[in-house]
Structure formats: C-alpha cells, structure tokens
Amino acid sequence: AQSVAQPEDQVNVAEGNPLTVKCTYSVSGNPYLFWYVQYPNRGLQFLLKYITGDNLVKGSYGFEAEFNKSQTSFHLKKPSALVSDSALYFCAVRDNNYGQNFVFGPGTRLSVLP
Amino acid sequence: GAGVSQSPSNKVTEKGKDVELRCDPISGHTALYWYRQSLGQGLEFLIYFQGNSAPDKSGLPSDRFSAERTGGSVSTLTIQRTQQEDSAVYLCASSLPPGELFFGEGSRLTVL
Numbered sequence: 001a002q003s004v005a006q007p008e009d010q011v012n013v014a015e016g017n018p019l020t021v022k023c024t025y026s027v028s029g030n031p032y033l034f035w036y037v038q039y040p041n042r043g044l045q046f047l048l049k050y051i052t053g054d055n056l057v058k059g060s061y062g063f064e065a066e067f068n069k070s071q072t073s074f075h076l077k078k079p080s081a082l083v084s085d086s087a088l089y090f091c092a093v094r095d096n097n098y099g100q101n102f103v104f105g106p107g108t109r110l111s112v113l114p
Numbered sequence: 115g116a117g118v119s120q121s122p123s124n125k126v127t128e129k130g131k132d133v134e135l136r137c138d139p140i141s142g143h144t145a146l147y148w149y150r151q152s153l154g155q156g157l158e159f160l161i162y163f164q165g166n167s168a169p170d171k172s173g174l175p176s177d178r179f180s181a182e183r184t185g186g187s188v189s190t191l192t193i194q195r196t197q198q199e200d201s202a203v204y205l206c207a208s209s210l211p212p213g214e215l216f217f218g219e220g221s222r223l224t225v226l
Contacts, residue, residue, distance in 0.1 A: 040154075042219060043205055044157075044205070044207075088154060094212070102147070104156060105156070
C-alpha cells in the first residue's frame with residue numbers, strides 16, 4: 001500500500017533563510033509525487049509534481065523539490081523564505097500500479113518569521 | 115468554469131438532518147474525488163469517481179454517507195442523519211489522469 005510521511009508537524013524559519021519541508025513515501029511501483037499548499041480557509045493549491053525525468057522539479061512561487069529514489073524522499077525547498085509562504089503544506093503520492101488513488105501526508109505547518 | 119466549484123461554501127445544520135454538498139469539476143476532467151478535512155488537519159479520502167467505472171467508496175466512514183456523479187460531471191455528497199462528528203470541511207477535487215488534482219475551496223459543514 002502507498003504511504004506518505006511528513007516527519008515534522010511544524011517548521012519555523014526566518015524570512016530570507018532557505019526552507020525545507022520533508023516528505024518520504026512508500027509505493028510498490030513507480031511514484032508520482034506532488035506538493036500542495038493550503039492557506040487558511042482555502043482549498044489546496046498545486047505547487048509542483050514529479051512524474052518522470054529530471055530529479056529536480058521547479059514549481060510555483062519559487063519552490064522546488066528533489067526526487068531521491070534511493071532515499072524515497074521528495075523534500076520541498078525554497079532558497080529564500082517569505083512571510084507569505086506561511087501555510088500548511090501537503091505531500092502526496094500516487095502509485096502508477098494502483099490506479100488513481102492519491103495518498104496525502106499529514107501536512108507540515110510552515111511559519112516564516114519576519 | 116475555470117476551476118472546481120463547490121456549494122454551499124458554509125452549511126450549518128442540526129443534528130439528525132440530511133445535507134447535500136455539490137461539486138462542479140473542471141470541464142473535461144474524468145476523475146473526481148471527495149476528501150474530508152477536520153480543523154486544519156490532514157485529508158481523509160472519502161470516494162473517487164473515474165469515468166464510467168464503479169466508484170471507489172472505500173473511504174466512506176459509514177452508510178450515512180453516499181455520493182453520486184451524474185453524467186460524468188457534477189457530483190453530490192449526501193450525509194444522512196448528520197452527527198456532530200461530521201463537522202468538517204469537505205473538499206472536492208478533479209483531475210485528468212495522470213495529472214495533478216485541482217481542488218475546490220471546500221464546503222464547511224457545522225452540525226449543531
């Protein structure tokens with residue numbers, strides 16, 4: 001069965017510093033990996049995805065993520081955090097051997113301090 | 115429409131009443147999902163529709179919950195005899211496989 005772990009409930013970072021939000025996954029087939037962001041009282045917004053190809057994926061708002069097959073990780077990164085990046089971040093995986101079911105991680109709350 | 119549309123955005127009901135939540139997916143998207151989210155927590159999968167295939171209902175928490183998708187487009191999630199523990203935000207998403215999910219803004223349900 002697919003699973004996603006986000007080991008940190010909360011990440012705090014100072015504005016202007018680099019940020020990392022961690023995600024590890026488990027699938028039996030080849031993973032399709034996704035990051036979403038949720039602002040208060042809003043739905044989830046798509047940030048970026050890895051399907052195939054380059055391990056480093058660039059997405060919206062200056063975010064990027066690196067697919068690491070050996071470590072089964074897909075950490076979200078940004079070189080310089082903004083206060084407006086403060087939100088709830090979800091990692092998700094879909095196993096291409098098991099149809100269309102997306103599995104979401106529990107979420108990581110990012111706080112960027114001015 | 116341009117995005118996934120959900121209605122109502124807020125619903126307050128009394129315990130024991132039935133509620134219907136509507137989702138209008140992005141035109142052309144064949145896959146439609148319902149999730150439940152409690153107070154800024156994680157997402158709980160409820161049900162998944164793909165084209166004309168039988169829906170995956172494995173996430174529905176009880177037989178009080180049901181959903182249908184008419185004509186491969188609009189979906190309605192029905193909760194019968196609502197309980198206070200049903201209070202949550204119900205999120206709908208659609209996709210064109212194998213692409214990403216596009217989410218609506220959610221329907222916030224409060225059961226008094």
